[in-house]
Amino acid sequence: MPSTALTRRPVNSRAIRRRSVLGGAALLGAGTLTGCGIPSAYVAEDRRSAPDRSDADKRMAFSNWTQYIDVDDQGRRPTLDAFTERTGIAVTYTEDINDNDEFFGKISPVLTQGADPGRDLMVVSDWMAGRYVSLGWVQAMDRANLPNVTARLDPQLANPAFDPGRTRSVPWQSGITGIAYNRKALGRELKSTADLWAPDLKGRVTLFAGLDESLGLLMLAQGADISRFSDDDAHRAMDLVQKMVDNGHIRRFTGNDYTSDLASGAALACQAYSGDAVQLTAENPDIAFLVPEEGGELWAESLMIPNRAIHKRNAELLIDYYYRPEVAAQLAAAVQYICPVPAAREVLAASGDKDRAELAENPLVFPTDELRARLHTMRDVTSAERPELHKVWGRITGV
Secondary structure: OOOEOOOOOOOOOOOOOOOOOOOOHHHHHHOOEOOOOOEOOOOOHHHOOOOOOOOOOOEEEEEEEOOOOOOOOOOOOHHHHHHHHHHOOEEEEEEEEOOHHHHHHHHHHHHHHOOOOOOOEEEEEHHHHHHHHHHOOEOOOOHHHOHHHHHHOOHHHOOOOOOOOOOOOEEEEEEEEEEEEEHHHHOOOOOOHHHHHOHHHOOOEEEEOOHHHHHHHHHHHOOOOOOOOOHHHHHHHHHHHHHHHHOOOEEEEEOOOHHHHHHHOOOOEEEEEHHHHHHHHHHOOOEEEEOOOOOEEEEEEEEEOEOOOOOHHHHHHHHHHOOOHHHHHHHHHHHOOEOOOOOHHHHHHOOOOHHHHHHHOOOOOOOOHHHHOOEEOOOOOOOOOHHHHHHHHHHHHOO
16 A cells, blocks of 8 residues: 555644553553452452542643644643633643653552552543553443543544453553655655565664554564464564564664654664654655555553542543544644544534644544544553563663
């Protein structure tokens, strides 16, 4: 398949990168299994809730990533302001999540001890969300408070392996792991992940340093079903990467800085995220984003309510508010990741605004049926698997 063409204008100060972290180091301690197979930091269901103050206390605290919400020219957050006006619930919004591991390390002592986490809602990547669920660190949501989520959630995001039926997580935004490359400098189109290993790309390819970020796309390229990959599938993919490291084909393994290598020309092709492609292509039209013909990895960052949150119902009302199509459309126009509310597409298409109408036709925000057929969700790496896989992956990547 040819690359998806993007002509979208740059988004002012929008953060490139969302999911890219080294991954795993903080998990190995908190997720260690005891002899009976239960995580040492596991919190039982009957110890997760706190008395809910929502009815009497019209407040809540929301932790999110930087620049991951709509902001107007005066620095206000219009959708949050409208929520407060609609419900009377004041939201303390904090951009205090810089990467998954760092935030995990910050909040884990509190959640392990059963103390007030100081926030009612947080957004984490799904691979990390699986850790919170398995540790019993997040509360089940009351679906009666989430009618818009029930009616509007993208079915392709509705049943992740770590949280079937999305009882403890609701997608905030979503994205695709694929390939970005400099089409002009390379002089041809790429079609698959295997094309990264072409001889003329030697020393000009980067991969993500994080196991959870990198492995899915590599396994897809070898024909694995990443929704239920085996140990052999993982090691087969890592063996190929080891070979490419040994022969100098891979320039380096990256975190958030993969975009700089591509922009400077130091790398001609790399693993990349669809949400970044909007800004990358706006800055350099020669850069293309590819969902490989064998498939790309679909992922999400999800809203979760941590244990002992004291404004649980208020948090659920906020979650459901963002699943109103008109609100989801406003958020999608601002952040330009895959919108988890397909009905928002019609809102943008009918807006009368040229840029918003174009956004409604962007398959990296509202995937077409053809593209959806090539998107796959990777199952969680289990606590039992993680130490060995990280040992091998760390030896390969040097991180």
